[in-house]
Amino acid sequence: MMDNISFITMFTLSGLGGTAGYRGILFALTLLCYCVIWLVNLTIAVTVILDKNLHEPMYVFLCNLCINGLYGTAGFYPKFLHDLLSSAHVISYSGCLLQGFVLHSSATADFSILALMAYDRYVAICRPLVYHSVMTKRRVFVYVFFAWLVPFYLLFLSTITTSTSKLCGSHIPKLYCINWLISNLACSSSIAQVVIPAFNYTFYFGHVIFIVWSYIYLVKTSHASKENRRKFMQTCLPHLLSLVIVVASLLFDLLYMRFGSKELPQNVQNFIAMEFLLVPPIINPLIYGFTLTKIRKRVFKSFKSCVFTLKS
Template sequence: MMDNVSVITMFTLSGLNGTANYRVPLFALTLLCYCVIWLVNVTVIVTIIVDKSLHEPMYIFLCNLCINGLYGTSGFYPKFLIDLLSPTHVISYAGCLLQAFVLHSSAGADISVLALMAYDRYVAICQPLLYHSVMTKQRICVFVFFAWLVPFFLLLISTVASTAKLCGSHIPKIYCVNGLISNLACSVSILSIIIAYFNYTSYFGHAVFVVWTYIYMIKTCLRSKENRSKFMKTCLPHLLSLTVFVVSLLFDLFYTRLGSKDLSQSVQNFMALEFLLFPPIVNPLIYGFQLTQIRKRIQHFVSVRRLASNYVNRDDRTPTHIIMSVIHSTRCGQKAARKGFPRNQQPGISSVPADVSSISADSCTPANVSSVPASVFSVTASVSCFPSGSCCGPAQVSIVHSRLSSVRARLSSVSATLSNGTRVFSRPVRVSS
């Protein structure tokens, strides 16, 4: 048998042997789950990257958590979908090692990122005055770098240690893991055992650190109502994500190490799939629904896209009209309704000039109205609405515009006098409201 060890280049995965009768429904369900995983994770990732107000430590760590979810699932779902449509379930030796490395390193990176998120919440709640000095951009980059590097390094060593001489090619699972590959070795490698226990000890230390941070956070929250509110808003999603991940991982770990052959193949496959199914879907949903900033950004994006699609189908509207109609419907229409205008009589934008798209006003103040193009003042509508959501009546706009004109004239005269070398003592310019 030792002479034949070099010819083992393919492994057989026996986890799908009993699924011949319902492979097509299982394929459709698996493909749907994989699409949902990509949808929810990419939505959160793009929202955090695009919105600069979300470039905070907690959201950066969440973005890395979602990226890691896509990375881990990409090591399993494509191969699993192919196996569901294939009569034979085999994988090459190199492919098996690569799959084991991707799955293990993804699980390790998940633990590291969750530990970083726990530390971030610990500093924010227990040491709020030092938060911005501790969680600097440079330090966050270092934290994220090591959160990815350490699992990759540890699991790379573990995967290399698994490349011993093999005396078997049968893996009783739907994917490859280092423990099952090591079980096929002709002889037990002490190095692989030492590395495995070192990895377990390392991530057990991560778990102890997370528990320690939560003990201190709970103690601090018991003293302050404000900290309790902060804990419920930001720490509860993290705690739920951590619980889902740990429970799913423990199911798979106990099944791999202490699995019983009395369990049906379907139950064994479900236990093996848990940490590849629930955390990648649950984590973005938990944070997307619980964290107010992310939820509002996603809702605003969806509402604007829906309104824009409604107006694009109308041939009588130019791009400027489409954009202004969306803004008017989402913000100005609501403000006009609060000012007493019926829904069917709210001010339209058919007479708004094209250069109105450059307006940027937050309220009816002289500083803001001064940047409004002159053609805007000729709009024959009962309310003038700016893209920022402000609504000013024509009377207000006219008064402010006239006062700004007088102020500009007075400042011009003062500037001209000063340029001639004459000292002018005058009262400060005041614009009454």
């Protein structure tokens, strides 16, 4: 560990101080939610991977969205479940940086994948004659590769700059670690610690603008024919709902961290902090599972086969 941060080896996490009376119930509910997250996301991901008929760009991107949901929640739930059973809510310095990296990179990867899904729908509906020449298997692989690489690279840079800070405190006022809260503990900020996060926010705000513009254009184009309207309602509406859920959850938490009142009850603060780790990972797979016909039929077919096998 570097000399300028060698005095801080552990962080304390707040949020569970007033939950001693019902921590067992909270543990059971949290474990149930985490199991549901694994069930719904893994079901969609495995269905897409195993069924060759679903090896199309839209479903490949959906599979990556579900995998990202599992990746992001893995950075929070195991540690949170451990804290619910522990009297000391602490995390090591390296563990704090790792958790911040996982949560940040997962959130930004969501936007990258949703942007790819919006682009895929734009080409499919607005330029259907060139769809198969534009969305080739090789290009889809490249798109997915960069959808993971860019968030990881940008957040790696952000985490490295955060790790070089000289810290003047060790208390994280949240259930989990994020880079912004670690930076708030720094005695002073370097230019890199200001520029890199600002660039990251701007870069992914650009993703949101691109997605919104794509859907505005898609809505206009869909009015041209009944077939386009059908495509939009069947395949674009789930994407749009996912975008709204992800953006609303992250924006709600971000705005509360910056401008929210600390006088709210601790339980309310905890829910706000957990919302983007609870709502999108559960709702997104359910939206796609119920609205995309191929996914729904394949999942129901697999379920019926399992039931029939168990009965026989």
